[in-house]
Amino acid sequence: MxxxxxxxxxxxxxxxxxxxxxxxxxxxxxxxxxxxxxxxxxxxxxxxxxxxxxxxxxxxxxxxxxxxxxxxxxxxxxxxxxxxxxxxxxxxIENINDRDDTPEEAEDSLDKLMGDVGQYLDNNSLNNVVSASRTERGVVLVLQESILFDSGKAVIVDSGKPFLDKIAKLLSNIPNHVKVEGHTDNRPISNFRYPSNWELSGARASSVIRYLINEKNFDNSRFTAVGYGATRPIVPNTSAINWSKNRRVEMVIMENNTE
Incomplete structure (x- = not known):
């Protein structure tokens, strides 16, 4: 089957x-x-x-x-x-302003300014009475008290005006903002006009600016007056020589875009 x-x-x-x-x-x-x-x-x-x-x-x-x-x-x-x-x-889009300087450009600008100021001091025989230094704020001109003022006063003496005239000529060639700072030593002062070193230092800074504006026709907006009193000494207040160094007026020529 x-x-x-x-x-x-x-x-x-x-x-x-x-x-x-x-x-x-x-x-x-x-x-x-x-x-x-x-x-x-x-x-x-x-x-x-x-x-x-x-x-x-x-x-x-x-x-x-x-x-x-x-x-x-x-x-x-x-x-x-x-x-x-x-x-x-x-x-x-990144916001770029043509007026904004890079750190390298600002550094070069201040270095050039320092060179110009140093050359001017040499040409006008001001190195013995005015010292210039380069800081992060700008170029600082230091004028000792004995050049511009009598002790304890804020009225510019006649012998100091020719020095301010030469500095005014320097400032007329550059458009930078200028900060004028008054400094004193740590010895107290008290009279009817200046109750303390604060008033004296501020009055001295204002006297320098007032002279430049009134006598040299500078624009008011270019200047700033500051009084530091005895708070920023450059040397210890331990001797008569150091006291005279601390009594000074500093003119800070600031970088172009710095207020």
Whole structure:
């Protein structure tokens, strides 16, 4: 007897569970479509989200995982700025002022100013009575009290006016702001005009500025008067020689953009 051959049933079409799964997905899709149709779109939020996607800052620094069809064309557009919105965001552009000096330029400006002042003092034989130094504030001219004032007074003596005239000629050649500072020693003073060293130092600084403005017609806005009293000695107040060094008027010729 021949053995009866068994026929294998061939499965045709999708599995039965796929029908149920597709029905469920269709119902869920219909459900979300109904929710969307009944909802109201907030135009303000929608425009904000849309604008955020337009801003290239979100995607600018991240490489795209999708290869470009025409990389050469897209690169040229990006380099030319055709597809960018750089000018739509002005806050991203660095604010550069032509008047702002870099630290190197400011340093060179002060060094040149110091050279000019030193040359002027040499040409006018002022090195014995006026000393100049270069600091972070600018160029500092130091005039001792004995050149300009009598002891305990703030009236410029006649013998000191020629020195101020020469300094005025120097200042007339440069537009820099000038800060005039009065200093005293630590010995107290008390009279009807100057109750303390504060008033005396401030009055001396003001006398120098008043002379330059009244006699040389300088602009008031160029000057600042400050009285430090005995708070900033350059040497210890321990002897008569040191006292005389601390009694001084300093004229700080400041860098151009420094007030």
């Amino acid at each position: 021949k053995r009866r051959s068994t026929r294998r049933k061939s499965n045709s079409g999708a599995p039965k569970w796929m029908v149920t799964y597709s029905d469920m997905v269709t119902l869920i899709l219909v459900f979300f479509i109904l929710l969307f149709s009944m909802s109201q779109i907030d135009l303000v939020k929608f425009e904000a989200i849309s604008e955020s996607f337009k801003n290239r800052m979100i995607f600018e620094f991240y490489p795209s995982p999708v290869p470009m069809e025409n990389p050469t064309e897209n690169t040229s557009n990006q380099e030319s700025g055709k597809n960018s919105n750089e000018f739509e965001n002005p806050t991203q």
